Amino acid sequence: MTDTSAFLRVRRRPRATPAPVAPSPVASAAAHVPAPVAPPTAPDRRRASRRPAPTLLTQVPVLEPGSFRQLGPADPVVQLDRVQAATGSLAVEVHAPDAVRAAVFVETSDGDARTHAVVVGPLPGHAPSASRPVVTLNGTSVAVDLGAGPALRRFALALTGARDEGVVAISTFDGARVEIPVRATGGGETAVVLLGTRTRSGLVLRAQGRRVDDGLRGVARAHGFDRISWQDPATPVAG
Numbered sequence: 001m002t003d004t005s006a007f008l009r010v011r012r013r014p015r016a017t018p019a020p021v022a023p024s025p026v027a028s029a030a031a032h033v034p035a036p037v038a039p040p041t042a043p044d045r046r047r048a049s050r051r052p053a054p055t056l057l058t059q060v061p062v063l064e065p066g067s068f069r070q071l072g073p074a075d076p077v078v079q080l081d082r083v084q085a086a087t088g089s090l091a092v093e094v095h096a097p098d099a100v101r102a103a104v105f106v107e108t109s110d111g112d113a114r115t116h117a118v119v120v121g122p123l124p125g126h127a128p129s130a131s132r133p134v135v136t137l138n139g140t141s142v143a144v145d146l147g148a149g150p151a152l153r154r155f156a157l158a159l160t161g162a163r164d165e166g167v168v169a170i171s172t173f174d175g176a177r178v179e180i181p182v183r184a185t186g187g188g189e190t191a192v193v194l195l196g197t198r199t200r201s202g203l204v205l206r207a208q209g210r211r212v213d214d215g216l217r218g219v220a221r222a223h224g225f226d227r228i229s230w231q232d233p234a235t236p237v238a239g
Helices: 025-031 045-049 146-151 215-222
Strands: 068-070 077-080 089-095 101-110 113-120 125-128 133-138 141-145 152-160 167-171 177-181 190-198 203-212 230-232
Touching (some): 089 146, 089 152, 101 125, 101 133, 101 146, 101 215, 113 133, 113 215, 141 146, 146 152, 152 215, 167 190, 177 203, 190 215
Parallel strands (some): 068 177
Antiparallel strands (some): 077 203, 089 141, 089 167, 101 113, 101 152, 125 133, 167 177, 190 203
């Protein structure tokens, strides 16, 4: 019997190919979930509501920090910018003969209500009141509280007995200085030498230099401080 074992080939079973693994339902679902969308950014209301700062008056010179200006008939006005007009006190000094008496008129506001007041030297005083001193007068030295903000609307400096001599010196917190020579026209014993008016962009100073009749009472009438009562041309009624 012939041995055929040498001629027989061993047939090996083919290796089984592993079946593909089905994806996990959780992983498949996660793969199709869209990425979260960031919510729209809300507009910055503070930036949207912020208004640009008021611009300075174009026809009025600006008082630069540390500068000096002299006001008079040919150059009567100058303006303080928003920082100068809201910082510290405006110092006003009257350098004139001792016989000169100073008075300061002031208009303040509280909402829609407006108040007119006057403080008369030489004794120290405050206006509109000692509890709310926007203007302080001591002899011929005046301090205007610029920190009062919108409460201060305007003021006027009047001199009684002043002749054409002397000077009014004005100083700001940043070293700027303004001088107004005491020169007045018209009749009467009382002259308005300085007007200050609050604007949206700062404070305007004007050299006035005009005498009026009827004393301080005449000044009040001429410049619209008509809510002050008077006992006589030189004496306001207290309160």
